Amino acid sequence: MSNPLVDMEKPDLIFCIGTNMTECHPVAATRLKKALSAGAKMIVADPRRIHLAELSHLYLPIRVGSDTALLLAMAHVIAREGLQNEEFIRERTVGGEDFIKHVEAFTPEWAAEITEVPAADIEKAALWYGQAEKGAIYYTLGITEHICGVENVQALCNLALMTGNLGREGTGINPMRGQNNIQGAGDAGAVPNNFPGFQPVFNPESNAKFRKLYGREIDDQKGITKVRALEMAAEGEMKAMFICGENTVVSDPERDHCEQALKNLDSLIVIDIFRTETAELADVFLPATSWGETDGSFTNTERRPQRIRAAVPPQGESKPDWWIFSQIGQRLGFEGFDFESAEQVFNEICSVSTIYAGLSWERIGKEALHWPVPSADHPGTPILHIGKFENGRGIFTNMKYRDPAETLSADYPVWLTTGRRLEAYHTRTMTGRAAGMDYLLPEELLEVHPQDITDWGLEDGAKAQISSPRGSVQIRVQANRRSPRGTVFCSFSFDEVPINRLTGSGYDPITETAELKVCPVRIEAL
Amino acid sequence: MSQAVQTELKMQVDGTEVAFVDGETIFEITQRLDKKVPTLCYDDRLESFGACRLCVVEVEGIRNPVASCTTKATPGMEVRTGTPSLEKHRKTLTEMVVSENQNAKGPEDPIKVDPLRGFASGELAELADRYEVSGDRFQGMTSGKSHEDDENPFILRDYDRCISCYRCVRVCAEQEGDYAISVMNRGFATQITTEFNNHLRDSACTFCGQCVQVCPTGALADRKAIKSIDLPEPIVKTRSICPYCGVGCSVDMMTKGEKVVGIQPAMDGPANAGALCIKGQFAFDFIQHPDRPRRPMVRKNGELVETSWDEALDRAAAGLRDARDKHGRHSIYGIASGRAPNESAYMAQKLIRAGFGSNQIDNCSRA
Ligand code: SF4
Ligand code: SF4
Ligand code: FES
Numbered sequence: 001m002s003n004p005l006v007d008m009e010k011p012d013l014i015f016c017i018g019t020n021m022t023e024c025h026p027v028a029a030t031r032l033k034k035a036l037s038a039g040a041k042m043i044v045a046d047p048r049r050i051h052l053a054e055l056s057h058l059y060l061p062i063r064v065g066s067d068t069a070l071l072l073a074m075a076h077v078i079a080r081e082g083l084q085n086e087e088f089i090r091e092r093t094v095g096g097e098d099f100i101k102h103v104e105a106f107t108p109e110w111a112a113e114i115t116e117v118p119a120a121d122i123e124k125a126a127l128w129y130g131q132a133e134k135g136a137i138y139y140t141l142g143i144t145e146h147i148c149g150v151e152n153v154q155a156l157c158n159l160a161l162m163t164g165n166l167g168r169e170g171t172g173i174n175p176m177r178g179q180n181n182i183q184g185a186g187d188a189g190a191v192p193n194n195f196p197g198f199q200p201v202f203n204p205e206s207n208a209k210f211r212k213l214y215g216r217e218i219d220d221q222k223g224i225t226k227v228r229a230l231e232m233a234a235e236g237e238m239k240a241m242f243i244c245g246e247n248t249v250v251s252d253p254e255r256d257h258c259e260q261a262l263k264n265l266d267s268l269i270v271i272d273i274f275r276t277e278t279a280e281l282a283d284v285f286l287p288a289t290s291w292g293e294t295d296g297s298f299t300n301t302e303r304r305p306q307r308i309r310a311a312v313p314p315q316g317e318s319k320p321d322w323w324i325f326s327q328i329g330q331r332l333g334f335e336g337f338d339f340e341s342a343e344q345v346f347n348e349i350c351s352v353s354t355i356y357a358g359l360s361w362e363r364i365g366k367e368a369l370h371w372p373v374p375s376a377d378h379p380g381t382p383i384l385h386i387g388k389f390e391n392g393r394g395i396f397t398n399m400k401y402r403d404p405a406e407t408l409s410a411d412y413p414v415w416l417t418t419g420r421r422l423e424a425y426h427t428r429t430m431t432g433r434a435a436g437m438d439y440l441l442p443e444e445l446l447e448v449h450p451q452d453i454t455d456w457g458l459e460d461g462a463k464a465q466i467s468s469p470r471g472s473v474q475i476r477v478q479a480n481r482r483s484p485r486g487t488v489f490c491s492f493s494f495d496e497v498p499i500n501r502l503t504g505s506g507y508d509p510i511t512e513t514a515e516l517k518v519c520p521v522r523i524e525a526l
Numbered sequence: 527m528s529q530a531v532q533t534e535l536k537m538q539v540d541g542t543e544v545a546f547v548d549g550e551t552i553f554e555i556t557q558r559l560d561k562k563v564p565t566l567c568y569d570d571r572l573e574s575f576g577a578c579r580l581c582v583v584e585v586e587g588i589r590n591p592v593a594s595c596t597t598k599a600t601p602g603m604e605v606r607t608g609t610p611s612l613e614k615h616r617k618t619l620t621e622m623v624v625s626e627n628q629n630a631k632g633p634e635d636p637i638k639v640d641p642l643r644g645f646a647s648g649e650l651a652e653l654a655d656r657y658e659v660s661g662d663r664f665q666g667m668t669s670g671k672s673h674e675d676d677e678n679p680f681i682l683r684d685y686d687r688c689i690s691c692y693r694c695v696r697v698c699a700e701q702e703g704d705y706a707i708s709v710m711n712r713g714f715a716t717q718i719t720t721e722f723n724n725h726l727r728d729s730a731c732t733f734c735g736q737c738v739q740v741c742p743t744g745a746l747a748d749r750k751a752i753k754s755i756d757l758p759e760p761i762v763k764t765r766s767i768c769p770y771c772g773v774g775c776s777v778d779m780m781t782k783g784e785k786v787v788g789i790q791p792a793m794d795g796p797a798n799a800g801a802l803c804i805k806g807q808f809a810f811d812f813i814q815h816p817d818r819p820r821r822p823m824v825r826k827n828g829e830l831v832e833t834s835w836d837e838a839l840d841r842a843a844a845g846l847r848d849a850r851d852k853h854g855r856h857s858i859y860g861i862a863s864g865r866a867p868n869e870s871a872y873m874a875q876k877l878i879r880a881g882f883g884s885n886q887i888d889n890c891s892r893a
Contacts, residue, residue, distance in 0.1 A: 005797055022732075025771050026803035027803055029703075033702075055703075176771075179890070180769050180864075180865055181867060182772060185862055185863065185864045185868075185889040187868065188871035189875040190871040190872075191875075191887070196875070219883060219884050221885070222885055223884055223885030223887060226859075229859040238857055238858075238859055240858045242859075244862050244863045244870060245862075245890075246890040266848065267844075267845025267846070269845060283825045284823070284841045286838060287818070287822060288866070292786055293813065294867060296867030299868060300767070300773060301774065302774075302797065306774055306797075307767070308766045308767050308867060309766045309779075311781050312781055312814070315818040316820025317820060317822070320869075320870075322872075325873035325874060326873065328842050328846070329873075329877055331839055331840060331843035332881060334880060337876075337880075345869040346869055349868060349872050422732065422803070423804060425770050430769070433811070433815040434812055435750065436678075436750065437808075440733065440804075
């Protein structure tokens, strides 16, 4: 997030798109509710009539996968009405003039055709955001899990750049990170393109730095992504893999393909706190200590590393991940793997990462600091981009709308979109084992608009078969007005309903993120 | 200029001159001065409510004592916080409140409830101690009605202990924005209820547990935590961060001996300021679930079988070494976790980069 969570109480215009915040980030949503009761206005764009939509002043029920069209048309209206912040564009960005020309073609009427949202509402949303003193954008995977995920994010950036809604309190572009430490995993360098602290592997300076630190040559080309690695495993090119704390088989698209790929490896090492569906395929399973048994740090969505602490001894012989990796490194004869505590590891992260440079185990134990923290006396950076951008100037991107990888057809006439529910976390390895959660969420249901249930010959509460070109699953149907006509929803949390057998129609070409939010399907009563 | 004027605001508290800023309540000022003015309906995250009147103070020139939590300080005000007549008044109020709870059911003391019930559940007992109140003076008049038939597994609704401070109703509305519960009737017939007087599952309740944590008497209690009341060990609290979403709420893990017995929100957590959601509040028992694997395992004759760390680590290292030696270092890939700590992700990427010189490392954010 460009701005801290406390800022969520301060905007006068909130624009939420592709985020089911009251279910996925409930505590953050409480802050938005405070802004609302203090008089802020809220626009919500989402295919489903989620709770956030009920709280909004303007709800845009966009067709799944049509976000870019909506955002381009909003930029069109802002430019047409002259609501752009000329000074901000001039002083702090590049490509503004081109962009203003670029959006001339994308009228609200054009976008209305694609998004199925009335042009007048698109106009209104643009005017509200364009006129706001403090406009803040919040989004999550509803923006990124598309073949055009990167373009969606860029389209949001364009809106913030053209209106100068960045670098000030109560504004910003704020992706809410889904899992507790997704932010930290990226910060720590567990990505194919960056060393720790977002230092690019292909940048000669940072490559030289890590060559020296790690005492060996390191490729100066970015590595392949997980998606490609799984493909290569299926093709027999990838031979050994370790998977730490991820139930890849259930959470990833194209489940059958994924299982096949993992089985094809010569060696699969799984490190986890439970014997998950993925662990069942392992050659070596290494039991990790769980939350509550582990000292360490998580970095939250507002860029703050925070201490976690062990409160109880580990179950059985389980060991912390850092210890397991150190042991494997030592057994392979690698240098620099003789760690004795999480503290030593964290302090090494700080010593190699510019954004953590001023942090230490001791400091994060008693202070609340948002990175970048360049030096030991630096107070942290709650708001990014004040006065200037870290990397020079804000860049406008001229994108076009693209259809999802698969669109409706006679065989697959219904949109399926997937997501999460309040009471379940991912593949339920944790929440599924917490007593009481079943009382509220006993099984997965397919949410279908009541009229569609009638029209498609289904029955509320009965099982149906749902199919895509990649497979079929059976699921109980629930009449639910959150779903619009022609679009159905379910989560991927229950192993009994492996919905990711169906998804995986396409991937964003840059991030290789799967299009989990859009999948044309067919539904038949059983 | 205006700032200079602002810092000039002065008043007297118990004969001492103090500076204050415009908008501060008398209670906030007495708290800064560590005056120990008692409260029951006050919660610093909520709008002041002024219902319990325990926080009353005397203000020069005003005949009756005023509720300090709802009264803003004004320049020149002279306030007394602890005169004998105030203390007598507070004692009487405490007696009345305590009397409401005489008929609380169950083996637990009607006033001194177990701290596992909730974060603030000891507040009434502290007051009773401070004013040496035992509670039989007004015996017989009780408010509320128990809702023990609400079989939800998270929140015990033991309204025989309710003193109508409305903290639960207010936190649900003001902090959560959920408006799941409300107040019915007045006086001794007052009752906290949901829409249509139903069970919480059928209301707008999200089971965030906030009402439980603010209740000063334990009338609302954490059903999962109180299962461990009988464990003999003392409750120990360990500060940590919720393991679920990226908001990163601060929590206190409650343990007794080697058992995790519950979670309470950290009221001073920078991300959450005391709030939690159902997952952070109630979904902690995966930690010590019997399904947790206890030993490393390796595949032998097609089956995963338990083994020693030594053998398992050797097998893991050998798998990576073989792949490198036979198929080159690019035949190895690592997937780090977006849930494990930073130290895990860092070591995962270090194993790949420092060990094999490639960038074949990713994490689960792509799915
Ligand atoms: S658990 Fe949360 S939502 Fe439910 S009544 Fe209590 S405060 Fe309201
Ligand atoms: S308590 Fe809920 S909102 Fe807070 S970090 Fe945990 S999962 Fe997220
Ligand atoms: S604390 Fe002030 S009236 Fe209750």
